[in-house]
Amino acid sequence: MQVEAAKQGSSQHGAQAVNWGHLIIDEGQDFPRSMYTCLHLTMSVANASGAAPKLAVTVLADENQRLMPSKNSTIEEIRQGLGLHAGDRNVFSLKKNYRNSRQVADFAGSFYAGLPTGMPSPPTRAGDLPVVSMVARDTHGKFLNACVEKIAMYAKAYRTKEIAVLAMHDKVRKSLFNRLKEKLQGEKIEVQSYSSSDEELKAEDLTFDKPGHVTVLNAASAKGLEFDAVFIVDPGMLMSSGSADLHVKMTLYVLCSRARSFLNVMLLDDDNSQKLLQWVPNARYEKEDL
Known part of the structure; x- marks a missing residue:
């Protein structure tokens, strides 16, 4: 259903109608997995339809710092929702703590x-x-x-x-x-x-x-x-x-x-x-x- 909606929107209004450019999402762990699935589908259809520049998404997330006990996503769920495979070169892990003593x-x-x-x-x-x-x-x-x-x-x-x-x-x-x-x-x-x-x-x-x-x-x-x-x-x-x-x-x-x-x-x-x-x-x- 989401795929068809994305295709319909792109065909009716053109790929540029859904072109958000480069979307940056902070505290990404506090959004549901379904949102990432929807973003991935929309991005895939728009890019295949000739969006210029191509749509892109960057997500910053720490699953240890969730705001709500139920409305959230793990890092793995974000990765899967965006269609990224394990070990993808576009997945980065930041391991150093620079803030605290x-x-x-x-x-x-x-x-x-x-x-x-x-x-x-x-x-x-x-x-x-x-x-x-x-x-x-x-x-x-x-x-x-x-x-x-x-x-x-x-x-x-x-x-x-x-x-x-x-x-x-x-x-x-x-x-x-x-x-x-x-x-x-x-x-x-x-x-x-x-x-x-x-x-x-x-x-x-x-x-x-x-x-x-x-x-x-x-x-x-x-x-x-x-x-x-x-x-x-x-x-x-x-x-x-x-x-x-x-x-x-x-x-x-x-x-x-x-x-x-x-x-x-x-x-x-x-x-x-x-x-x-x-x-x-x-x-x-x-x-x-x-």
């Missing part, structure tokens, strides 16, 4: 889900051990206040750093954003955020790669980004949401990998957090009580 990469690797492509080669750049902050408070509001207190102190002490604060849900993101804005008022530190549910917080208004900025984001908005320092607030919420362990691990792998040099995981002292820490060898982090 060795200590951050080791910590993030604790959540590796065991997918076929494996993990990148470990980086050589050394850094500090990630910090796990255990926060014992009787309400979630007090927990967030304790987290904000430490994040604000760090932001004031390291003004040349680009900092991210990552929340598991939008309600928590909003609360952290408001608390940090109030806490850092008058400090000449820009606190910024983005949410698809808030028309005033647009992605295009965010400033990256500049010091003196604290960026507060949902976990789902953090993929593809990197920061000098990353604070992950209450990832134990992922355990309580009923998500399967595989999805929780993949989410944590993505979030921890956002940090270039400094990583601080801030946990509410409860059973969910204790279960999460069972995945991480003690030697891979420093533990503190807030």
Whole structure:
């Protein structure tokens, strides 16, 4: 059916009607296999019909960093969907980790889900051990206040750093954003955020790669980004949401990998957090009580 539709479109409107030129798809693992099959069929028919220049597709993907537990493609599914055979000269594997310090990469690797492509080669750049902050408070509001207190102190002490604060849900993101804005008022530190549910917080208004900025984001908005320092607030919420362990691990792998040099995981002292820490060898982090 897809083949006939592609042929019909090409014959009725000409090959140029579907000529997208060279299409580049980033985070390709977060698209369904059917999309790649459709692209391949359309590209094959248009090119056979004389499209000039010929249609082309480049896909950048890491199957270890999927956004959704069900709506995704593996590297193998992308390859097959695009009609590429194993060992094709147009398939490239990038194995080197240039982003993280060795200590951050080791910590993030604790959540590796065991997918076929494996993990990148470990980086050589050394850094500090990630910090796990255990926060014992009787309400979630007090927990967030304790987290904000430490994040604000760090932001004031390291003004040349680009900092991210990552929340598991939008309600928590909003609360952290408001608390940090109030806490850092008058400090000449820009606190910024983005949410698809808030028309005033647009992605295009965010400033990256500049010091003196604290960026507060949902976990789902953090993929593809990197920061000098990353604070992950209450990832134990992922355990309580009923998500399967595989999805929780993949989410944590993505979030921890956002940090270039400094990583601080801030946990509410409860059973969910204790279960999460069972995945991480003690030697891979420093533990503190807030």
